[in-house]
């Protein structure tokens with residue numbers, strides 16, 4: 001893989017990850033996605049919920065959906081006190097330990113982003129017990145530089161204003177990057193890259209590349225767009241846990257950075273998320289081996305992706321997922337290996353190209369009739 005390929009991928013990832021896009025407020029990231037996909041699509045539209053659909057028409061009648069979510073976890077203004085401090089509500093799965101000390105961006109009513117910081121009581125005035133405690137999100141406050149509620153309101157901030165983290169993506173080490181919202185802007189970047197490759201190589205099945213909304217708050221966009229598109233099979237692209245860090249024993253790493261994209265086998269607690277269709281898993285393995293793409297398997301014990309909602313649409317959709325191993329998911333310092341991401345795009349393009357109408361007929365027919 002050339003250095004230039006990694007540079008280009010990082011530039012796309014950075015534009016996507018630095019953009020604002022908490023659930024329900026995905027406008028900025030959506031417009032980048034539209035610009036990227038449009039030159040390669042036969043058709044492109046945005047549905048009422050805000051999902052982006054790019055279509056590459058195939059020669060046969062099979063339909064394949066590839067989905068990545070464009071939203072990121074965020075916060076919302078819950079209340080404003082008389083001294084001008086904001087209290088916040090989580091939108092998506094935050095851990096309480098992440099937020100103190102962070103700088104935030106609050107979207108005002110006119111769409112402008114203003115800065116704020118998550119303050120805490122100075123350590124000097126904490127009791128020894130307080131100093132050891134994790135502060136729950138509902139006790140945290142945000143300082144936007146105002147000294148009264150009126151001043152906050154004059155800034156255009158109100159109850160319900162959406163908030164993200166102020167953090168720019170940067171490269172670290174030889175092949176890695178860190179930033180906010182790699183969950184799932186890396187999946188979106190991989191999807192865009194795979195769609196470009198498929199558009200260039202030509203497809204037999206019609207391919208729907210979908211950037212979904214509101215995944216972090218219940219897989220919502222994926223559910224409705226899968227219903228509309230009625231795909232014969234679907235792949236979701238998302239991050240997965242790379243717990244290859246100090247303090248975690250080897251068998252609990254789930255995936256490791258730099259060992260290739262992960263083919264999902266199962267996720268969710270006790271399999272309550274997705275159980276990948278094994279015929280799609282075989283196809284992914286075959287595609288990887290034939291095109292010399294490294295991969296690892298993912299047996300995750302928590303978390304899930306859009307694939308779970310897509311699978312349960314209408315009379316059922318066979319699904320699997322390709323995951324990008326990522327450390328520190330749901331933090332402002334997510335870390336991934338860019339080579340895994342570029343290889344994920346290669347793997348998806350290779351697998352989708354093999355989802356031909358004849359493959360569907362032989363391997364994955366809508367029903368097998370016995371009588």
Ligand code: CO
Nearest residue numbers: 183184216330
């Ligand atoms: Co997530």
Ligand code: ZN
Nearest residue numbers: 183184238239
């Ligand atoms: Zn995700």
